[in-house]
Amino acid sequence: MDCRFCNLSRDAILLESNGWQVVADLHPSTDGHVLVIPKKHYEVLHEVPKEELTEGMELVKQCQLVLLRGLNAKGTQIRNNYVPFVNENAYVVRHLHLHVIPFYEPQDFKQLHNRKELTPQILEKLKLIFKEYDKQARL
Numbered sequence: 001m002d003c004r005f006c007n008l009s010r011d012a013i014l015l016e017s018n019g020w021q022v023v024a025d026l027h028p029s030t031d032g033h034v035l036v037i038p039k040k041h042y043e044v045l046h047e048v049p050k051e052e053l054t055e056g057m058e059l060v061k062q063c064q065l066v067l068l069r070g071l072n073a074k075g076t077q078i079r080n081n082y083v084p085f086v087n088e089n090a091y092v093v094r095h096l097h098l099h100v101i102p103f104y105e106p107q108d109f110k111q112l113h114n115r116k117e118l119t120p121q122i123l124e125k126l127k128l129i130f131k132e133y134d135k136q137a138r139l
Contacts (some may be wrong), residue, residue: 005037005095014130015063020056022063024126025099027115031122032071032102036060042096044082056098062133063100070129073102 008023015022019040025033036059042048048056060078067073079099083092 003041003093003095005093005097006041008037014126015059015066015134017055017059019052020059022059022130024118024123026118028118028122029099029101029115030103031119032067032073032126034063034067034100034126036063036098036100038096043094045080045096048096060098060100062137066129066133067100067102070133071102071104071125073104075103077101077103 008021012023013021014024014034016039020036020038023035023037025035036056038048038052038056040052045053064076064078067076077099079101080096081099
């Protein structure tokens with residue numbers, strides 16, 4: 001199986017727990033859009049055992065806090081897409097991942113499908129705020 005989320009680079013990981021990891025979305029809806037991904041390969045949410053799902057949702061909660069405080073987001077959306085009928089040529093990663101999308105202005109919520117490229121500046125900002133959060137969490 002050739003799964004891009006099963007083979008993430010250590011440099012790409014912003015935060016992690018025993019079974020989950022957080023990375024920046026390469027095609028974010030808004031600045032700060034991150035993905036929370038299980039380390040074990042699952043395609044759909046209902047495959048994940050309860051204990052692992054609880055761990056993943058704890059990481060989602062931490063991401064929300066980091067984005068609200070570190071990027072001054074006004075709100076977030078947490079989303080999971082399962083689209084089994086998408087044609088084979090579509091851009092779909094068949095590895096479960098949860099989107100944590102920050103919003104800064106009301107119009108951000110209306111423009112979810114206007115995806116863009118991740119900029120180096122935003123990636124560096126994300127690395128910085130997640131590193132700071134992780135450092136504070138360990139104290």
